[in-house]
Amino acid sequence: MSEYSAPAGAPVWFDLMSSDPAKAAEFYRAIFGWEVEAPREEFGGYQNFTKNGRRVAGLSPWMEEAGGPPNIWSVYLRTDDAAATLEAAEAAGGSVMVPPMAVGDEGTMAVVTDPAGAVIGFWQPDRHQGFSQWGEHGTPYWFECHSKDYAKSIDFYPKVIGARLEEIGTGGDGSPGPDAYSQVFVGDSSWSGIMDTSKISPPEVPSFWQVYVTSDDVAATVTQVESLGGTVLMATEDTPYGTLATVTDPFGAVFSLGHPPAGM
Known part of the structure; x- marks a missing residue:
């Protein structure tokens, strides 16, 4: 922690x-x-x-x-x-x-x-x-703006919160694409990101901020979520940014789970 x-x-x-x-x-x-x-x-x-x-x-x-x-x-x-x-x-x-x-x-x-x-x-x-607290089971893992207008989002947040953006996924040319993503740095550290979801989210899903909570074992937590009446929106997946999944609670509230990559 x-x-x-x-x-x-x-x-x-x-x-x-x-x-x-x-x-x-x-x-x-x-x-x-x-x-x-x-x-x-x-x-x-x-x-x-x-x-x-x-x-x-x-x-x-x-x-x-x-x-x-x-x-x-x-x-x-x-x-x-x-x-x-x-x-x-x-x-x-x-x-x-x-x-x-x-x-x-x-x-x-x-x-x-x-x-x-x-x-x-x-x-x-x-x-x-x-x-x-950050990084222990049940404490924050990451926060993320899922944007349907990536260009507007990456213009807005630096102006409002004084953040520095470090873009990944587009080759650094700033052009939005299906993998456009910016980490949001406040000082020397980043705790959130902005992702272009215009090509990957259904039209009816608006821009929103996603919550990620740390899990000791993402797959086991997903199984527990299902057993308690929640649903799985994105199955457990190993990524360069950790093991991730997206679920809902029994009433439909969406949140994600994350576990850091080995050695991080």
């Missing part, structure tokens, strides 16, 4: 909006060993998943009257000034969904839609510092 403290622009939190939070909590406890804090009624019943006694992800009930899809994972990038980040996002072609909103003394959240249509959150920490 690696200790992690998100710098500005890097992933700081991810959370699940679920149509059945209690049963979802049972599912994620079974596959990742997550425990769950008591719901906070002042925050709409929001709960924090914990791993090793430390917060790792969030869990929110879906409210039909609020609109939006149920059973979906969301990603938040750290900001030290939510208002300034949203100004930068709008200037770069994004649209504000949720303006900066104080969440008690936990921090300030905001949500935008990037120019390619992916929803991305921002979190300005106060007492709630986000997740602090």
Whole structure:
């Protein structure tokens, strides 16, 4: 396990909006060993998943009257000034969904839609510092923007979060293609990427941010997911970037699993 403290622009939190939070909590406890804090009624019943006694992800009930899809994972990038980040996002072609909103003394959240249509959150920490573990079973592995308009995405994020992109898969010429991919560097490190999915995702699937969670044994976790009522979208596959799979929980929320290559 690696200790992690998100710098500005890097992933700081991810959370699940679920149509059945209690049963979802049972599912994620079974596959990742997550425990769950008591719901906070002042925050709409929001709960924090914990791993090793430390917060790792969030869990929110879906409210039909609020609109939006149920059973979906969301990603938040750290900001030290939510208002300034949203100004930068709008200037770069994004649209504000949720303006900066104080969440008690936990921090300030905001949500935008990037120019390619992916929803991305921002979190300005106060007492709630986000997740602090990386690379152990049940903790983050990677985060990824699946973009239907790769050119817009790779233009947007550097302007908004001050990131440096390192492109792979296109020969470095910057032209989008079926394998176009950029790692997103904040300082000297990268914890997320942007992938061109315009040619590989069905037309009805929009741009979105994908969550990857570390698994000690991806194949075994996939089998467990199926036994608990989840489904497999991408079977276990060995890649240069680790052993990967994509699954859903029993209610349809999509997430990926990852295990690092040998020696990494």
